Amino acid sequence: MSQPLLFQPIALRGVTAKNRILISPMCQYSAADGLASDWHLVHLGKFAQGGAGIVMTEAAAVTAEGRITHGDVGLWHDGQIAPLERIATFLRDNGAVPAIQLAHAGRKASMQRPWYGNAALNADDHARGDLPWRVVAPSAIAMDEGWLTPDALDLDELASLREHWRLATLRAVEAGFDLLEVHCAHGYLLHEFLSPLSNRRPDGYGGDRQGRMRYPLEIIETVRAAWPADKPLSVRISSVDGVEGGLELADQIAFAIEAKARGADLIDCSSGGLLGSATAARIPRGYGFQVPYADEIRKSAGIATIAVGLILHPEQAEQILANGQADLIAVGREALFDPNWPLHAQLALTEPGGEVFEAWPQQYGWWLERREPGLRRLGGPALPFRKG
Template identity: 45%
Template sequence: MSLFSPLTLRDVTLPNRVGISPMCMYASRDGLVADFHVAHLGRFALGGAGLVIAEATAVHPHGRISPFDTGLWSDEQIPGWRRVTALVAASGSVPGVQLGHAGRRAAVREPWRAGAPLDDEDASAGFGPWPLVAPSALSAGPGHAVPAALTTAQIARSVQDWHDAAARAVAAGFRFVELHGAHGYLLHSFLSPVSNRRTDHYGGSPENRLRYPLEVVAAVRDAIGGGVPLSFRISSVDGAEGGLGIDETVEVARRLATAGVDVIDTSSGGITTDRTVDTRIRRGFAFHADFSHRIRDEVGVRTATVGLVVDPEQAARLIHDGDSDLVLLGRQALDDPNWPHHARIALGDDTHESWDVRFGSALGPRARTLARLAAAGETPLSRFER
């Protein structure tokens, strides 16, 4: 299989296997899409990505990571997203969204303000903290508030929130839905024994820790129907003492796939913010590829891999060698939104036909001019050397 071959998931065909990983931009007010999001996400579609996954988008206002997260907890948020999905789809890409609830890791500042828990200073600016919820009343780390353990009735309401947000996602034009089940947020915090110490049927055994995520998957599938692909981002390993390891995660992936999840998006970490606990896995190139490969092989489910994928040949090999079915780019795409087009050129199959015709019709002839100049030994600095 090649990087630029299509991938059909249910009723949706991605034109190629390069996707844009969800990335919070902290550019929203009241969960509403801003002009910024339209430009930011649109340029990835124009850049040739087959799939553009919008940032972690809250299913409930208390599930926002920061006050500036996007949301789909209200119908008022649908029209803004339609602007994004229309542009992405018109550019030949598939619009996706990651739905999330930050759980005990909610109510923090933007990363450039250290991601610190919101405090009185934020409250005086009108962005005060809100009550946190989690499987158990255990804080995410130093400085974070202790969350309230969800009651059974609250869990049922929360499942409904996911359902309703997913229905709004489809109404907004998204054709790919991902659930954020990683990085210590609410779904992950139910899965992991580090954060889930419940003694009822939502905690304890692996089966019980899976119960809430599986209820969410079922509700979301019900909301999006049988045609829209569903992805689940997992933390392949917690990295923390007593946390999930890859063996247990393979079994989690198996259960998710059986429940109707089409893609397991393999990330890692985040179960605690305590810096004295070393949870980081080494950031090498394609640092989750061993996890996605193993889950793909053992479960027989499609996988996505993410993490320091930066090079066209590297991305092509990840697909060719069966490490994953999809390669997601995060920071590389921030650096170069045209990376998919550039990768095609580097891999030798670019004719500029893959670009938007407004760009391609100009860049094709320019490429031929540049090739002629190079063949003649001319460089951009030649005139200064004469």
């Protein structure tokens, strides 16, 4: 009996994930001073218990200025290592590859937590103690009316930020993560360098595509040099801006080729986010709406890709892999709805036989296996996710 592609192991450099399911980074806006808490441990830990092959933390800011909100996790000082190390250890001990995303929010920093409005900080936020801070970007262009106008980064600041990325990478190593992702998507700093709509620099870091790619590629080089050679590096991109005059897929194929040449192993293919919320892209959304980007980048750039975006059903995920459109399937908000999505997907895609719950954590499977015969005697399907 053949194993579904979704549940076949995948080797990435010296790291092997037990299956092709990756839990996407999802900001929780619940940290204090950049410190991950018990909330983050439980939030991420249940995805490992739920059977995911790779579990990625939310974006960890490489500087305090690089946070999106006051609630963001960070890795800008050594005191932030231990809480993340606790999480990485739990993920690994429960069968998942621990992964971390590093980021800088650029002009989208100093924002409200989303449940307060997901916009620029205002007087109500100030009253809560969430005060604004200096915002930086490639060019002094505000994201929208009413938003803070960022300061354009000078050459000394670019060099300083490269060092912050390097140090954050070393802290991620010390925390015990096995996969690292550089965030170049969703309108944050490195995406802002890539897009002609947000990068109007007159120096060698702006202008044509090559100039706009220069700084993100320098960050990838910096991170790759600090990250162990036997561990994989992912780069998350917005495959298109979805806005007139913005990035097109051809631009990001060219970027993926250059990222690969600098040691990237995976391209995580999202889209949009340059203007407005990262979760409110101006691109029509249907099931698997970003899969064509992962497919085209995989083929044209010759690099492994991660498909993400409204991939809700096990059969859908399996077909994406069977079609050769991606190498990994990223699940985000569907995992919030069902933290056991990978285990349920395995039931849905495999034929009955043997112990039904053998892939589940022993502490759960022991109980559920013994409940199963009684439920069957009551009639009706005991396992709604089960194939057949």
